[in-house]
Amino acid sequence: MSGLKARINAGETVIGTFVKTPASHVIEILGLAGLDFAVPDQEHAPLDLGAMDQLALASRAAGLPLVARCWGQSPARISPLLDLGCAGVMVPHVADRDTAEAVVAAVKFGRGSRGLSPSPRAGNYGTLAAPAYTAKSDAETVVMVQIEDRAALDRLDDIASVPDVDVLFVGPADLSQSLGCGFPSAELDAAIIRVIAAARRADVAAGLFVGDESQIAPWRERGVSVFVCGSDQGLLMKGARRIIEAGRA
Incomplete structure (x- = not known):
């Protein structure tokens, strides 16, 4: 699972x-x-720390990296998810440089403020020495900051230039709400393109939620390389509807 950050930073398309x-x-x-990663969604689903522990254990068995969308931006929300063995975090509503810096500080031991114990799953239950554990974590953990506020659009270069931010990830539903425009709409597309341009200037990846796989290719051509497509619930709903539609045709 350690290759996700390297793949993202190399510009590969990951889904x-x-x-x-x-x-x-x-x-x-x-x-x-065969997905490249999954995003357990604590922000909009009933996933407490106990549930996340079980999902992180399954992720190791399946070889599927988890980038957890956490409840908030504080270290108390971020660090426990990494201790469980998640490959990274996706943090909502990062609208300025100070918030991005705080997120990175909660993730990276090298910033000097993340609580350190090699005893959780991420440290192989204490079998990794502290220096090896912190070096591995800092080298491999993915940091995705969500751009989903009008205010963030005027601070994109500041946010993107924070060291160790890997992905500017657009949350189009919240961004459209903040902008007061449709989802989808030309105004929203223009905002997403601004995020892509800022990511390119800072040599970080641009990410985007899409509701359907048909949207991946057009946005990949525009410069997005990290995609979150739908959800497990959406996949189940689509599959069930296809069955009933075919059966009643």
């Missing part, structure tokens, strides 16, 4: 999906399906 169901089987299935 994942949100996970909103607190069941380890979902992670196993998505891993077998």
